[in-house]
Amino acid sequence: MSKVDVVLGLCFGDEGKGKIVDFLSEGYDVVSRFNGGDNAGHTLYRDGEKIVLHLVPSGILNDCINIIGNGVVINPISLKREIQMLENIGIDVKSKLVISDKSHIIKPIHIHKDIENENRKGDLRIGSTLKGIGPCYSDKYSRVGTRMGEIPNYPFSDEDQEFKEACQFISKYRIENTEILINKLLDKGNKVLAEGAQATGLDIDFGTYPYVTSSPTTIGGVIQGLGVPPRRIGKIFGIMKSYSTRVGNGPFDSEIEGPMEDIICKNGNEYGSTTGRKRRCGWLDLDQIKYSIMVNGISEIFMTKVDVLNGVSEVKILNNGSLKSLSPWVDIHDHKMSEYISYIRSQLQIKITAISYGPNKKDLKFL
Ligand code: GDP
Ligand code: IMO
Numbered sequence: 001m002s003k004v005d006v007v008l009g010l011c012f013g014d015e016g017k018g019k020i021v022d023f024l025s026e027g028y029d030v031v032s033r034f035n036g037g038d039n040a041g042h043t044l045y046r047d048g049e050k051i052v053l054h055l056v057p058s059g060i061l062n063d064c065i066n067i068i069g070n071g072v073v074i075n076p077i078s079l080k081r082e083i084q085m086l087e088n089i090g091i092d093v094k095s096k097l098v099i100s101d102k103s104h105i106i107k108p109i110h111i112h113k114d115i116e117n118e119n120r121k122g123d124l125r126i127g128s129t130l131k132g133i134g135p136c137y138s139d140k141y142s143r144v145g146t147r148m149g150e151i152p153n154y155p156f157s158d159e160d161q162e163f164k165e166a167c168q169f170i171s172k173y174r175i176e177n178t179e180i181l182i183n184k185l186l187d188k189g190n191k192v193l194a195e196g197a198q199a200t201g202l203d204i205d206f207g208t209y210p211y212v213t214s215s216p217t218t219i220g221g222v223i224q225g226l227g228v229p230p231r232r233i234g235k236i237f238g239i240m241k242s243y244s245t246r247v248g249n250g251p252f253d254s255e256i257e258g259p260m261e262d263i264i265c266k267n268g269n270e271y272g273s274t275t276g277r278k279r280r281c282g283w284l285d286l287d288q289i290k291y292s293i294m295v296n297g298i299s300e301i302f303m304t305k306v307d308v309l310n311g312v313s314e315v316k317i318l319n320n321g322s323l324k325s326l327s328p329w330v331d332i333h334d335h336k337m338s339e340y341i342s343y344i345r346s347q348l349q350i351k352i353t354a355i356s357y358g359p360n361k362k363d364l365k366f367l
């Protein structure tokens with residue numbers, strides 16, 4: 001029986017999921033997003049050209065069907081912009097993209113509400129991307145939302161010109177029942193990869209509530225957000241960086257204070273793919289990773305951005321509540337880096353499948 005393999009972020013997002021999905025999707029027939037919206041920013045490189053995707057799955061550069069599942073919330077204006085960007089670089093989006101008729105629409109009012117909520121919270125604000133994600137999911141669960149399948153009958157008002165035009169633009173693409181499509185494709189033996197947005201630390205239940213996003217970023221979100229039964233779930237790939245980052249507010253146990261934070265931020269170019277905000281940087285938090293492995297049933301790990309720690313004067317890891325120093329390394333051939341990986345593997349008791357040492361697809365070393 002064909003399975004759905006899954007890619008999930010293990011920390012607070014921006015672990016490099018986009019790059020890994022782009023790489024893995026060469027071996028899949030279908031790539032599908034199941035949660036979140038354009039608060040996500042997944043970066044891919046094609047022939048040295050940087051492409052940031054917010055809604056379209058990261059398999060779009062490859063020869064596969066890309067599905068935006070029912071669990072996703074869609075800002076039509078963002079999706080239109082993204083489709084146009086991809087078409088401008090020669091991608092045949094019309095034949096490759098399918099949008100669930102059950103995915104919910106982010107309207108201008110949701111963005112206003114997001115801003116209002118954050119302003120009201122003052123110092124306690126979440127640090128939302130202000131894309132209207134929370135208010136859109138609130139409407140979904142209050143049963144007053146609007147779904148993509150309703151676009152043809154939606155009563156647009158004249159003041160929503162840009163929104164209306166974007167909806168009309170998107171309605172020319174495939175909008176259909178994607179849970180039936182995915183299950184049929186699986187029945188025919190196609191391989192499906194589910195691409196998570198955000199990460200366990202931002203999960204609506206298992207993240208650092210209330211400093212979280214408004215969707216399930218964990219394994220249960222795949223089942224609900226695509227309409228595939230649990231027995232169809234195959235491998236569950238966890239993505240983590242060799243250090244941690246967090247953009248937005250909320251607890252961050254391994255956060256670095258002092259000059260080393262700036263060094264890692266600069267080496268890793270840690271600025272948000274969606275908002276451009278500086279990401280807070282910290283050491284790898286194994287306690288958080290162990291928790292993420294547990295709630296998701298992670299089967300193997302891809303560790304990204306090991307190159308960012310090349311040549312730094314100190315390397316630490318948070319484990320069992322305390323910081324441990326490990327020997328720094330010069331480059332990825334340095335045996336000190338192998339020691340770092342061995343230590344992580346021994347503490348997590350899990351397979352580290354590959355390390356990523358650069359933003360390009362080919363910058364991956366299988367262990
Ligand atoms: P995502 O949200 O998990 O897809 O990650 P983002 O795309 O938001 O952020 C990851 C950033 O790191 C992007 O700018 C990637 O191009 C970059 N990146 C991914 N893997 C590596 C790596 O191994 N080394 C370096 N230096 N950069 C990487
Ligand atoms: P990817 O998929 C990193 C964070 C925001 C904020 C909190 C709530 O690229 O890893 P929201 O806009 O959902 O109301 O924001 O979640 N956040 C992310 N941080 N990567 C992301 O996605 C994120 N999506 C949301 O910064 O703290």
Ligand code: MG
Pocket residue numbers: 013014015040041042043273
């Ligand atoms: Mg990102």
